[in-house]
Each structure stands twice: as C-alpha cells, then as structure tokens.
C-alpha cells in the first residue's frame with residue numbers, strides 16, 4: 589500500500605492570525621483519517637506560528653518553496669535548514685506558479701530537490717502541462733521532460749523519499765479539473781517513467797493530483813489506482829472543504 593497524502597497549498601493567503609484560526613478549525617474538526625497523511629503548507633511568515641499549533645498533532649507542516657543554496661548572500665531566499673527549524677517536514681518544489689512567474693527551470697528544481705533530500709525534507713515535486721501543450725498532444729513529452737529533468741541523478745533510495753504532484757496548469761485555480769481518467773493516464777505515465785530508474789521507488793512513490801480539487805470531485809480522482817492523494821489550493825483554505833477532501837481519501 590502506498591502512502592496517501594492530502595496536502596494543502598495555501599499559496600499567498602493568510603496572515604499569522606488567519607493561519608492560526610484555520611489550523612485550529614482543522615484540529616477541532618474531523619481532519620484525522622486513518623491511513624491518510626495530512627500536510628499544510630502556509631506562507632513562510634506563518635510557519636513558525638503554525639508549528640507551535642501543530643506540534644504533536646496529526647497534521648504535518650510544509651513550505652511552498654526553498655532556496656537551492658544552503659546559506660549566504662541570497663536576499664529574500666529561505667534555506668532548508670531555516671525551514672527545518674520552524675518544523676517543516678515537506679517542501680513544495682517547482683510549482684507551476686514558480687515556473688511561470690519566477691522562471692524556475694527543471695535544473696533549478698533538481699538542485700532544490702537535491703538539497704531537500706540532503707536536509708531530510710520531503711520534496712513535493714510539481715509537474716504539469718499547459719492547455720496549449722495538452723491540446724497539441726504534448727502532455728507526455730512535457731511531463732516526461734519535467735520528470736527527467738527534476739529527478740535527474742537521484743538514486744532509487746532518494747526517489748523512495750520523494751512525492752510528486754501532477755498539476756495540469758490549465759486546471760489550477762480555474763475550476764476545470766482533469767477527469768479521473770485523464771489524470772490517471774498521466775499518473776501512470778509518471779510512475780512508469782520513474783520505474784525506468786527504479787522500479788521499487790516507482791511502486792512506492794506517492795503521486796498527488798492537483799488542480800481544482802474540491803470535495804465533490806476528490807473521491808473520483810482518489811479512486812484511481814495511480815492517484816495517491818491531492819495537492820489542494822483554494823479548497824484547502826476552508827476547513828470544512830479541506831476536511832471533506834481528507835475524508836474522501
């Protein structure tokens with residue numbers, strides 16, 4: 589059995605007070621489900637406060653990005669060791685919004701992933717095609733290139749500690765979700781691609797789906813054999829909605 593992960597990417601939402609409120613609502617509600625790992629990824633500024641609330645609970649903490657460098661003159665960047673000190677265990681890397689607005693490349697995501705492994709953080713490496721790419725039949729080429737590039741040079745042992753999120757760019761924040769069949773096809777493709785490097789790692793690798801996951805479509809997606817969880821944006825900002833997704837898992 590593969591690990592099932594429901595992760596909330598809160599993006600640039602939530603002051604410290606708002607984050608604390610949402611976390612308290614999640615802890616007070618039915619957000620604990622046997623066999624499901626729940627992760628929340630608030631903004632950098634809320635991580636420390638979030639850690640204080642989540643310590644000892646069933647909800648794990650993640651960050652939305654980190655630097656490819658260990659320390660030094662990299663104004664505005666946040667290092668892996670800084671994340672560890674505020675209790676983060678996961679880190680989202682290569683989100684399409686970072687690729688799109690900050691020109692992140694597969695090489696950079698690969699360097700960050702390498703550092704995450706070295707630091708003991710679990711990377712959630714994001715891949716996904718744009719609408720143009722899907723409509724011109726390039727989905728597998730694009731996703732395959734992203735997988736090869738972001739995971740280049742890692743051993744099976746390292747890959748066993750990774751999480752991948754397939755997030756079709758056209759489904760993020762648009763209300764358009766990939767059908768369960770469309771998502772399953774790409775998830776299977778990703779697993780096969782990782783399997784070319786290491787079959788065991790591919791078998792145990794959690795591959796999350798992201799892109800307009802809501803309470804009412806989560807079950808259909810999560811039923812697919814190669815969909816092992818969800819990376820949820822908008823719907824993770826409301827405790828009831830996020831809890832419903834956790835319970836659909």
Ligand code: 13P
Pocket residue numbers: 597683755759760761762763798799800801819820821822823
């Ligand atoms: P939405 O769920 O808001 O579409 O966002 C998905 C996402 O980008 C998660 O990382």
